[in-house]
Amino acid sequence: MKALCYNGVGDLRTERVPDPTILNPKDAIIRVIYSSVCGSDLHLLNGYIPAMREGDIIGHEFMGEVIEIGSDVKKLKRGDKVIVGSIIACGECQYCQNQTHSLCDNTNPHAWMLEKAFGDTAAGIFGYSHLFGGYAGSHADFIRVPFADQGAFLVPEGIPDESAVFASDAVPTGFMAADMADIVPGDVVAVWGCGGVGQMAMQTAWLKGASRVIAIDREPNRLQAARQHSKAETLDFSKVDIQEALREMTGGRGPDRCIDCVGMEAVSNGFAYYYDKAKQYVRLENDRPIVLRDAIMACRKGGTVSIVGVYSGFVDSIPMGAAMNKALTFKMGQQHSQKYIPILLEHMQKGELDPSFLFTHKMSLDDGMKGYDLFNKKETMRVVFAPGGAA
Amino acid sequence: MANEKEPVSRVLGIGQIEPEVSGSSRINVGQTERILSAAGGSLLLAYGLRKGTLGGLLLAVAGGSLIYRGASGYCPLNNAIGRNTAEPGEVTGSIEIARSLTINKPRAEVYAYWRQLENLPRFMFHLKEVKQYDPKHSHWVAQVADGKLAKALGTVEWDAQIVEEVENERLVWKSVEGASVDNAGEVRFIDAPGNQGTEVHATIQYRPPAGGLGSAVMKLFNPAFKEMIKQDLRRFKQLMETGEIATIEGQSSGRKAEPDTSGQPSSPNAPTDEKHESLML
Numbered sequence: 001m002k003a004l005c006y007n008g009v010g011d012l013r014t015e016r017v018p019d020p021t022i023l024n025p026k027d028a029i030i031r032v033i034y035s036s037v038c039g040s041d042l043h044l045l046n047g048y049i050p051a052m053r054e055g056d057i058i059g060h061e062f063m064g065e066v067i068e069i070g071s072d073v074k075k076l077k078r079g080d081k082v083i084v085g086s087i088i089a090c091g092e093c094q095y096c097q098n099q100t101h102s103l104c105d106n107t108n109p110h111a112w113m114l115e116k117a118f119g120d121t122a123a124g125i126f127g128y129s130h131l132f133g134g135y136a137g138s139h140a141d142f143i144r145v146p147f148a149d150q151g152a153f154l155v156p157e158g159i160p161d162e163s164a165v166f167a168s169d170a171v172p173t174g175f176m177a178a179d180m181a182d183i184v185p186g187d188v189v190a191v192w193g194c195g196g197v198g199q200m201a202m203q204t205a206w207l208k209g210a211s212r213v214i215a216i217d218r219e220p221n222r223l224q225a226a227r228q229h230s231k232a233e234t235l236d237f238s239k240v241d242i243q244e245a246l247r248e249m250t251g252g253r254g255p256d257r258c259i260d261c262v263g264m265e266a267v268s269n270g271f272a273y274y275y276d277k278a279k280q281y282v283r284l285e286n287d288r289p290i291v292l293r294d295a296i297m298a299c300r301k302g303g304t305v306s307i308v309g310v311y312s313g314f315v316d317s318i319p320m321g322a323a324m325n326k327a328l329t330f331k332m333g334q335q336h337s338q339k340y341i342p343i344l345l346e347h348m349q350k351g352e353l354d355p356s357f358l359f360t361h362k363m364s365l366d367d368g369m370k371g372y373d374l375f376n377k378k379e380t381m382r383v384v385f386a387p388g389g390a391a
Numbered sequence: 392m393a394n395e396k397e398p399v400s401r402v403l404g405i406g407q408i409e410p411e412v413s414g415s416s417r418i419n420v421g422q423t424e425r426i427l428s429a430a431g432g433s434l435l436l437a438y439g440l441r442k443g444t445l446g447g448l449l450l451a452v453a454g455g456s457l458i459y460r461g462a463s464g465y466c467p468l469n470n471a472i473g474r475n476t477a478e479p480g481e482v483t484g485s486i487e488i489a490r491s492l493t494i495n496k497p498r499a500e501v502y503a504y505w506r507q508l509e510n511l512p513r514f515m516f517h518l519k520e521v522k523q524y525d526p527k528h529s530h531w532v533a534q535v536a537d538g539k540l541a542k543a544l545g546t547v548e549w550d551a552q553i554v555e556e557v558e559n560e561r562l563v564w565k566s567v568e569g570a571s572v573d574n575a576g577e578v579r580f581i582d583a584p585g586n587q588g589t590e591v592h593a594t595i596q597y598r599p600p601a602g603g604l605g606s607a608v609m610k611l612f613n614p615a616f617k618e619m620i621k622q623d624l625r626r627f628k629q630l631m632e633t634g635e636i637a638t639i640e641g642q643s644s645g646r647k648a649e650p651d652t653s654g655q656p657s658s659p660n661a662p663t664d665e666k667h668e669s670l671m672l
Contacts, residue, residue: 005645015645023642024635055646072634092632094495094587106629109637112622121625124637136642144642147633 002387003057003140004368009047012369017057020136020144025072028148030084034165035062035138036358036384037375038086039195040310043265044129045372048286049312051113051130059139059385060086060126061169063161066152067142075149081161082152083345084145085337086169088124088135091150102334107146108133117313122334139365141387153341156349165384166196166355167348172340173308174200174261175353178208179340180331181257181306185209188250190298191232192291193261194222196358196382197308201259202230203353214255216242218267219378229357238269246298254300263309266290279316286313296323307332358382364389399489399594410485410575410596411565485573485596488617492624495588496631502559502580504631505591514626514636517619519546527553528567547571573598591627593620 003017020029038061043049045058066080076082089101096104104123108114111121113131124146127137136143145152155164174197183189189205191198194217202213215226218238226232235245247254264287267273276288295305296319305328323330347353361383363371371383435450494501504510508529512518519532533547549570555563565575574597581590629636 001643003643003645007645013645017643017645020643021641023638023640026633026635053644053646055644057644090629090633092495093628094493097495106633107637109639111625112618115621133637134639136639136644140643146637 001141002365003136004059004365004385005054006044006052006056006058007054010045012045012058012372014366014368015055017055017140020140020142022068022070023144024146025070026147026149027070028066028073028076028145028152029068030062030064030082030143030145030148030152031067032062032064032138032140032143032387033081033161034064034384034386035059035140036165036168036170036196036382037061037372038169038382039193039197040128040263041372042376043263043310043312045376046265048264048280049129049131051110051134053130053134056127056129056134057136057138057140058127059137060128061165062126062138062143063155063165063168064143066148069148073148076152080152081155083155083164083167083341084126084138084143084148085151085153085172085335085341086126086128087151087334087337088126088133088146089150089336089338090147091338096150096338099336099339100333101150101336101338110134125334139368139385139387141365150338153345156345159345159348160356162359162384163348163354163356166200166358166382167341167345168337169335170196170358170382171200171344171348171353171355172337173197173335174202175204175340175344176333176335177201177259177261177306177308178204180304180308180333181205181208181259182304182329182331183208183210183257186211187256188212188214188253189257189259190214190216190246190255190295191259191261192216192266192295193309194219194226194234195261195378196355198259198261199226199230199358199381200353200355201261201308202226202232205257205259206231207347207352210257212249214246214249218269222378222381225357225381229354242294243298250300254298254303256300257304257306258295258299260291260295260305260307260309262291263307264288264311264313264315266292266309275317285316287311287315289315289318293317293319296326296328299326299328301326302328304329304331308335310334359384362386399487408563408565408575408577408594408596410573410598411568411570485575485598486613487594487596488613488620489592489594490617490620490624491590491592492621492628493583493588493590494628494631498580498582498589499559501589501591501631502562505578505580505627506562514630515623516626517623529553531566549574591624593624595620 001017001019002014004012005015007013022029041058044052063083066076066078066082069076087102088107089096089104090106093105102123105121107124108121110130110133114121124133124135126135178201183205187210189210191201194215202215205213213232215232215234216237217223218236223234223236226234235242266288268290272290276285276290279285280288291309299305344353358381360381363383363385365385365387374380375383435453438450508521508523511521517534519534522530529551531549531551549572550567551564552567553562553564559580561577561579563577566573574595576595579592583590626636
């Protein structure tokens with residue numbers, strides 16, 4: 001089959017690789033219909049997440065058709081059209097049973113790596129480095145899906161494939177960001193990052209009863225999308241002082257809930273960006289926590305900072321004094337696919353969540369590198385690969 | 392020694408279980424004889440290697456075994472003929488490994504699976520086989536290393552006996568006289584608080600086989616052994632909770648020569664690959 005393989009920082013190649021096979025009884029093989037790029041892939045491509053190996057197939061946000069099932073797969077059958085969550089979870093461990101599937105104990109064959117890096121393991125993730133299990137990703141004609149009964153969900157009636165694909169990762173991640181933020185009716189919610197995840201966090205914030213949603217980015221097309229599709233007021237951080245603007249817009253209080261949908265590769269126009277970039281360059285710091293600092297400073301006293309933008313290692317100059325003395329609540333994590341996908345599919349069916357506008361570019365796997373270049377320049381919402389040339 | 396941390400078993404309130412002293416962990420060569428052996432051995436080795444002939448090579452081999460005798464304080468010949476020139480009571484110190492994990496299954500179920508010792512190689516990949524002779528006695532075969540090194544070094548075998556058993560609670564074993572690696576251990580099964588299943592606490596003591604030098608070498612490897620025991624427990628947990636062991640071995644990738652594409656699930660070769668990857672971190 002064809003697959004898009006990592007070959008080094010900034011180097012993706014479409015290669016011929018062997019077709020996947022069932023390796024464990026709870027595996028299924030899926031023919032990929034759509035597989036989307038994701039902002040977190042850029043962390044891999046730009047070399048900020050270690051433990052990528054040459055030849056690794058990337059991609060983790062996908063939907064497709066079941067073509068083969070293992071002997072212990074009970075719910076799925078051949079021919080089912082499914083959305084597969086990016087997180088691989090067993091459904092049996094204490095964490096899965098508490099609906100915190102991205103903390104699954106049992107799906108990371110390289111558990112020892114994360115035990116060293118983070119003190120404990122976390123769930124495996126498709127195509128997301130050997131730290132998260134080294135599983136082959138979805139930018140391929142076919143993919144092996146472990147614990148398929150847990151992670152694959154039938155595409156419901158009325159949801160087109162072009163929308164369904166985002167129920168794999170962008171929608172549940174944004175949904176969880178807003179869910180974790182403890183939004184109560186009337187809250188003002190600020191969302192940093194207007195990519196796919198940020199847009200879904202904004203739409204979910206409305207569902208949770210927010211009175212205002214303020215979106216922060218600097219890409220004109222994404223700010224435009226936030227206004228048009230996610231009904232947000234927007235702030236361009238390259239043009240205004242975010243701290244001042246947020247404070248003045250909220251009568252001096254600050255937003256009640258601040259959501260970081262950017263993570264470790266944040267940019268700013270100020271000194272902080274160069275400070276962090278330089279430290280990353282000489283490996284003194286893994287992550288650029290510019291948004292996190294901003295969110296903590298802006299958040300109203302007693303408010304919540306919810307983090308779904310990915311961080312992988314160490315950060316510094318976090319205003320902990322502000323966080324402590326303003327009594328902020330921090331909530332964070334990789335999304336719990338298996339918990340959120342069934343819930344958000346209902347919202348999508350009712351039209352309360354609509355990610356269809358994220359699908360801006362369709363490409364073949366052969367254009368993999370081109371697609372990521374386009375995405376990296378933020379000139380698109382999402383590039384989606386259609387391995388079989390889906391119509 | 393002063394700044395060494397105390398064994399975890401003490402924190403857990405598990406008494407240290409000292410392995411039997413037998414086989415190669417017994418020092419049976421006296422101090423003077425050890426120095427002479429090592430010095431003489433070095434001379435033979437150097438001379439033999441310089442000659443470069445077959446005879447020279449044999450001398451070098453003989454020199455090597457004398458060096459081992461000197462360094463380890465253990466002489467197989469002495470052992471065989473019952474000769475012991477060492478001060479009584481000289482033994483190599485034992486090394487402890489303690490690792491725990493919580494398994495989301497009832498204690499009786501977890502215990503029963505472990506107690507069936509033949510099950511252990513299913514998740515302890517360094518074990519090739521465990522055979523139970525009777526309820527108390529068993530035979531163990533372990534692979535010393537992975538890959539090519541394994542072929543050269545072969546396997547280590549020993550007999551073990553269960554010295555204490557409380558059903559669904561604990562299991563204590565010791566290797567019996569003459570084991571190639573003297574070892575002992577205890578596994579405890581405790582209800583985890585808040586209905587989180589069963590805590591499994593494994594403590595293993597072993598005596599490095601080659602005296603002072605061996606002890607130093609083994610200490611270097613000890614972190615790897617600790618890691619191995621932890622990953623054994625993790626696979627045990629995966630098997631108990633999900634019925635399978637997570638693997639990527641045999642999956643597709645763009646790498647040209649995958650070590651194993653047989654599609655064999657979770658074969659003992661998997662950890663080899665993982666070890667190589669550890670260099671990347």
